[in-house]
Amino acid sequence: MSSTSEPAAVPPRRGRGRPPRGESTDTRDRILTAAREEFSERGYEKTSVRGIAKAAGVDSALVHHYFGTKEQVFEAAIEVAFAPAFNAPGAVADGPLDGVGERLTRFIFGIWENPTTRTPLLAIVRSAVNNDTAAAVFRRLIGAQLLRRVAAQVEREDAELRAELAAAQLVGCAMLRYVIKVEPLASADLEQIVARVAPVVQGHLTAP
Amino acid sequence: MSSTSEPAAVPPRRGRGRPPRGESTDTRDRILTAAREEFSERGYEKTSVRGIAKAAGVDSALVHHYFGTKEQVFEAAIEVAFAPAFNAPGAVADGPLDGVGERLTRFIFGIWENPTTRTPLLAIVRSAVNNDTAAAVFRRLIGAQLLRRVAAQVEREDAELRAELAAAQLVGCAMLRYVIKVEPLASADLEQIVARVAPVVQGHLTAP
Numbered sequence: 001m002s003s004t005s006e007p008a009a010v011p012p013r014r015g016r017g018r019p020p021r022g023e024s025t026d027t028r029d030r031i032l033t034a035a036r037e038e039f040s041e042r043g044y045e046k047t048s049v050r051g052i053a054k055a056a057g058v059d060s061a062l063v064h065h066y067f068g069t070k071e072q073v074f075e076a077a078i079e080v081a082f083a084p085a086f087n088a089p090g091a092v093a094d095g096p097l098d099g100v101g102e103r104l105t106r107f108i109f110g111i112w113e114n115p116t117t118r119t120p121l122l123a124i125v126r127s128a129v130n131n132d133t134a135a136a137v138f139r140r141l142i143g144a145q146l147l148r149r150v151a152a153q154v155e156r157e158d159a160e161l162r163a164e165l166a167a168a169q170l171v172g173c174a175m176l177r178y179v180i181k182v183e184p185l186a187s188a189d190l191e192q193i194v195a196r197v198a199p200v201v202q203g204h205l206t207a208p
Numbered sequence: 209m210s211s212t213s214e215p216a217a218v219p220p221r222r223g224r225g226r227p228p229r230g231e232s233t234d235t236r237d238r239i240l241t242a243a244r245e246e247f248s249e250r251g252y253e254k255t256s257v258r259g260i261a262k263a264a265g266v267d268s269a270l271v272h273h274y275f276g277t278k279e280q281v282f283e284a285a286i287e288v289a290f291a292p293a294f295n296a297p298g299a300v301a302d303g304p305l306d307g308v309g310e311r312l313t314r315f316i317f318g319i320w321e322n323p324t325t326r327t328p329l330l331a332i333v334r335s336a337v338n339n340d341t342a343a344a345v346f347r348r349l350i351g352a353q354l355l356r357r358v359a360a361q362v363e364r365e366d367a368e369l370r371a372e373l374a375a376a377q378l379v380g381c382a383m384l385r386y387v388i389k390v391e392p393l394a395s396a397d398l399e400q401i402v403a404r405v406a407p408v409v410q411g412h413l414t415a416p
Binding site for chain 2: 043125126128129130135138139142143147160161162164165167168169170171172173175176177179180181182183184185188192193196197200203204
């Protein structure tokens, strides 16, 4: 989506003239990492492109050049964090339908247990509950990347609603375990939770 | 909890000398209403006792006098909004165990559908995901008022975890339907949702 920027158009940084091959990718990555941290710590509203640029050690203009508006930086920062997981073969939406509940459950808990993806997830949750623009980004991203793909497998008229109720079980678990930290759920053994939650997710998707 | 303040100790307001009977209750209510609106609009962190006092048309000292710290105002503002629902006979935790899933589901959707209780719920969610103090209030309140009472009915070793996984399904539904507003869930017929969600909540609580 925002990957069309051409290295030749990047203004030279740090007085080094034309950046060496690979620098623009490094810079983009550094900006995205800084963006994830800023959004996660401050939430969408309090984060500014200027603050992200400062944390990444670049000029604000470069952030705008690569990504555009704050909303677009937010979307890119979140998307890039999940692309490997969403695109991993068989991760969620591929594979047999009778195992989709467990795959989806393990996928969602997996990205929350992993510190690298937990930061952007916290950023999404904190931002989306407080800001309509961030909520729209969340809807677009999760809708297109996950829910539609799961729903496409479930060949029923109410497939999208089913996928969302399944997602609701997982979103609620993540909220109570990782964000609000309600005990005993916050410290419960992951396998004990998966054993209870995966059949529920499966049921939402495929039960009559 | 914070209802021990004595009218005699209230400083006279608006130069009227000793307040007439009932005034202190009115003032408390006005402060709590203002507090709910402030917390809901701004979230926990950005809300101040001063701002609440201003919105209620009283002095900050009076807010402190009635309720104590900001955390205590927050807890009181939320608690008072839910007291009628929590204490309604048979609302949730009373009644036969085989109907608890549907009662709990209807209760949670009911307080989200009702504009009077939706405001403090948004305040809780927005505040709890962004602030540890507010998250602790949420844990205390929902834990003591709802989860423990439900878990007490479910006579099993893992009753609390079961109650929390049931709550997770409902929290996730509320997040996606009322906060993030994901379609088609946000506009779906309530009865269609209850028909799918109530058996899941029941299953978490009582299935083997």
